[in-house]
Amino acid sequence: MLIARLIADPDNYSASLDDATVALEREGMRVALARLDDANSPVLQISLPEGDATAFRRVLDEKFQPSDLLILNAELELPRVFVSDMDSTMIGQECIDELADFAGIKHQIAAITERAMQGELDFESALRERVMLLRDLSEGAILECLDTRIAPMPGAKTLVATLKAKGCRTVLVTGGFHQFADPVAKELGFDRVVGNRLAISDGALTGELAGPITDSSVKKSVLLEEVSQLGEGAVSLATGDGANDIPMLEVATYGIAYRAKPKARAAANGWIDRGDLTAILHLLGIPEKEWAKA
Numbered sequence: 216m217l218i219a220r221l222i223a224d225p226d227n228y229s230a231s232l233d234d235a236t237v238a239l240e241r242e243g244m245r246v247a248l249a250r251l252d253d254a255n256s257p258v259l260q261i262s263l264p265e266g267d268a269t270a271f272r273r274v275l276d277e278k279f280q281p282s283d284l285l286i287l288n289a290e291l292e293l294p295r296v297f298v299s300d301m302d303s304t305m306i307g308q309e310c311i312d313e314l315a316d317f318a319g320i321k322h323q324i325a326a327i328t329e330r331a332m333q334g335e336l337d338f339e340s341a342l343r344e345r346v347m348l349l350r351d352l353s354e355g356a357i358l359e360c361l362d363t364r365i366a367p368m369p370g371a372k373t374l375v376a377t378l379k380a381k382g383c384r385t386v387l388v389t390g391g392f393h394q395f396a397d398p399v400a401k402e403l404g405f406d407r408v409v410g411n412r413l414a415i416s417d418g419a420l421t422g423e424l425a426g427p428i429t430d431s432s433v434k435k436s437v438l439l440e441e442v443s444q445l446g447e448g449a450v451s452l453a454t455g456d457g458a459n460d461i462p463m464l465e466v467a468t469y470g471i472a473y474r475a476k477p478k479a480r481a482a483a484n485g486w487i488d489r490g491d492l493t494a495i496l497h498l499l500g501i502p503e504k505e506w507a508k509a
């Protein structure tokens with residue numbers, strides 16, 4: 216049994232729905248459609264008693280793009296732990312790119328960031344290379360950058376606050392830096408932060424990292440560790456946008472790619488292409504009247 220929970224663009228909704236039903240039937244898939252939750256919910260549920268998940272997803276994507284979608288293979292449950300990437304997922308920026316601007320090397324650094332996010336460059340070498348380029352930047356530049364350039368992604372506060380109100384533990388896990396992630400986590404209400412730490416000496420960056428590296432495998436193991444603490448089979452939610460989020464998205468019960476790079480989007484159970492982060496609350500079946508005030 217596969218269930219797609221979908222938020223389509225209301226402008227081409229009916230046409231796409233008819234097209235999708237025909238296209239799915241052409242591939243031998245007979246679906247049941249339902250509008251769910253409360254009357255205000257934009258979610259459409261499309262159930263497929265049996266069939267190929269890849270083809271199901273491909274047809275829905277073709278017919279509804281851009282859409283917000285979550286594909287389930289069991290009944291929907293609220294997650295007990297939420298683990299999220301930070302840069303370009305919980306905040307609208309890539310911290311290291313913004314920091315590079317202060318150092319006057321934005322283009323140099325952004326080029327390496329982009330290659331790393333596309334999965335073309337090993338994460339750790341890319342990170343160390345970029346951090347070395349930031350050597351001698353003052354600690355004050357980090358604070359200024361945070362104050363003037365870093366802002367939560369639309370819907371981030373409501374998403375975290377609502378999940379917490381529903382009893383879900385929240386963890387921010389980032390290949391970026393504690394110097395940014397700690398204040399961001401505090402503002403958004405995350406319970407725990409895992410990230411990299413820029414080494415600082417005499418008020419300036421040394422160009423090195425202090426402590427172990429948080430990379431894609433650490434993101435995945437943080438999720439698994441959190442799930443195991445809650446007990447076998449605890450439902451988890453992960454969100455991310457880049458290549459280093461893929462292993463974490465793959466092991467989560469619900470891995471949702473947010474405005475993501477193609478490889479991360481392809482690895483996830485679902486995606487947010489058009490809404491803000493509160494679309495995840497709709498996909499999880501939490502009606503708007505139950506959303507926490509952020």
Ligand SMILES: [Mg+2]
Pocket residue numbers: 300301302303304455456457
């Ligand atoms: Mg990211």
